[in-house]
Amino acid sequence: LLRKLRAPKFDKKLLRFAVGTVPTSSIKSGMSQRQLIAKESAIGRQLFGSVPKGHHREFFCLDKNTWIWYESWIDKRTGRHEEVTTRYEVHPEYVMKVQDGQPYQELTGQELHNFTLAVHQYYARVAQEVYGIPVVSAA
């Protein structure tokens, strides 16, 4: 799966949707930002329980203002490849959900609560498992 995730074509497709460009900056650890995001997403996709068979899921923080949920699968009836990409935009006073062909929707209530929990778990696990920094309390 990691090999698949690291495939340049797949990453570029997601990143182009999210920001219109592909970040190429590198960091001190020697890994590119794209490689780090791939490692983070391997953790992020586990936060929402098991992925259905035949589905592929990614969940990661693209930058400090954007989160991405990507899910793809093969429709058994039609045999067609289906995919949904959801972008979460973090604004100072609200979080906006953006999907292809759908109107912008502000996260509220239980959905916002669930999203916050996912972000919190993502940060705690990524900080420790990817960056080697144990997190006692995130807030």
Added chain:
Amino acid sequence: VKRDHTTGKLLIEGNQQGLDFDLGSTPEDSVTMSETPQEEQEAIKTVGEVITPVSHRPAMAEAPYVSPVSDEDFQRFHADRAEVAAGLENKLAHTTLVAELSNRIDLLRTLDPEDYRLAA
């Protein structure tokens, strides 16, 4: 305007409520009815301006009706406001936490782990 000569009262035609206005005990000491049509019209106009039933006053008739508010409604209104305020506060708290964590993750990617520990 017509005078009822039996009672001496002045009656205003067109008054749907049938109100009459007692302008005096006798015809002579209240209103002098004019003889010509023009003078009669003037007299009618004067009476109409001075004596206007409350229900015919535009300012009163057009005033919006405000229903009284019960204690229960009053308390419910404030409870709803408190719930909305709590919801907004809750939303802001969630959003602030998401923004803070997103920012930290962004920092993790750009800083050396040792630098991050020092910054924290």
